[in-house]
Amino acid sequence: MREKKKTRGRLVQSVQRAAKILKCFTANTSELGVTEIASRLGLAKSVVHGLLITLEAEGLLSRNRSGKYTLGPGLFGVAELFRRQMNIAKVAYPVMENIHRKTNETIFLAKWIGKEICCIEIIKSKLPLIFNLEVGHRFPLGAGATGKVLLAFLPSEERERIIENLELKRLTPKTVVDVHKLIQQLEQIRRRGYEVTYGERFLDVVSVVAPIRDSSGRVVAALGLGAAKARASEEAVSRWVALVTKGARQVSYELGWVADETS
Structure with missing residues (x-):
């Protein structure tokens, strides 16, 4: 058990949260808003918003006209x-x-x-x-x-x-x-x-x-x-x-x- 805790301690929280955001998108859920993602992950909207902006800047997410997010072109490569x-x-x-x-x-x-x-x-x-x-x-x-x-x-x-x-x-x-x-x-x-x-x-x-x-x-x-x-x-x-x-x-x-x- 101690070894497991030690491994978890090496994880980078912001990266882990970004990964969880990407995993929110599925074949049945192709677009999500900030509030929906924050609710699914149990995080503050301000935290999620900052992560979404970063993922969008890196091309891993895109934002459509309605303001919701979809998976971005950077993921296709x-x-x-x-x-x-x-x-x-x-x-x-x-x-x-x-x-x-x-x-x-x-x-x-x-x-x-x-x-x-x-x-x-x-x-x-x-x-x-x-x-x-x-x-x-x-x-x-x-x-x-x-x-x-x-x-x-x-x-x-x-x-x-x-x-x-x-x-x-x-x-x-x-x-x-x-x-x-x-x-x-x-x-x-x-x-x-x-x-x-x-x-x-x-x-x-x-x-x-x-x-x-x-x-x-x-x-x-x-x-x-x-x-x-x-x-x-x-x-x-x-x-x-x-x-x-x-x-x-x-x-x-x-x-x-x-x-x-x-x-």
């Missing part, structure tokens, strides 16, 4: 971003299941969440694996196939800016810690269209990762397979590469990407 994020996982999951069924290995989906690369979906292998991957897991940018694939396909200026400030840490003897070598590897990934790494983050793990594109051709996620090195024969890795790259292209097509002749 956030909602669209959330929809796309969830849509990628929904579209990718059947493809992930297919690869998992054919390999029995761990299959995962990762994407940029802010400035970090996170796992947003996973189907775990029942075979022995040296690391435990969960939804929400954060991938390092310079080590391992996932981080390098998503870094490789960023716009050049953004990629260079990140690399300039990137601290390369040695996680295993296989980890790349030379920035010039990393840049060369990223160029190879862009040409090849996928990456295979052996023990860069976990010594006995092999990863195969390929990029997923949206309708604009922008890389928005990465589809990956993780397996124990003991199972990674040359024949197995070749098969995994074919399945993962094909799966990533299939998800990309379903997101609206149309490959050109050079893709």
Whole structure:
């Protein structure tokens, strides 16, 4: 109980109240006045009025001719971003299941969440694996196939800016810690269209990762397979590469990407 109270103490009251105001709007209640919102939340009208003015200034609420408030255009961009994020996982999951069924290995989906690369979906292998991957897991940018694939396909200026400030840490003897070598590897990934790494983050793990594109051709996620090195024969890795790259292209097509002749 004490820990719960401590967590609540860190909440910012004004932000919490603003969030509650936004939650007052539903499919059945698309417009509300100051008095109605104040009554629903049990707050003084003066407090609610100040919050409403701020939310309107930020584009999160709009005021109509009758003086009542509705959800503002600023929320649509956030909602669209959330929809796309969830849509990628929904579209990718059947493809992930297919690869998992054919390999029995761990299959995962990762994407940029802010400035970090996170796992947003996973189907775990029942075979022995040296690391435990969960939804929400954060991938390092310079080590391992996932981080390098998503870094490789960023716009050049953004990629260079990140690399300039990137601290390369040695996680295993296989980890790349030379920035010039990393840049060369990223160029190879862009040409090849996928990456295979052996023990860069976990010594006995092999990863195969390929990029997923949206309708604009922008890389928005990465589809990956993780397996124990003991199972990674040359024949197995070749098969995994074919399945993962094909799966990533299939998800990309379903997101609206149309490959050109050079893709």
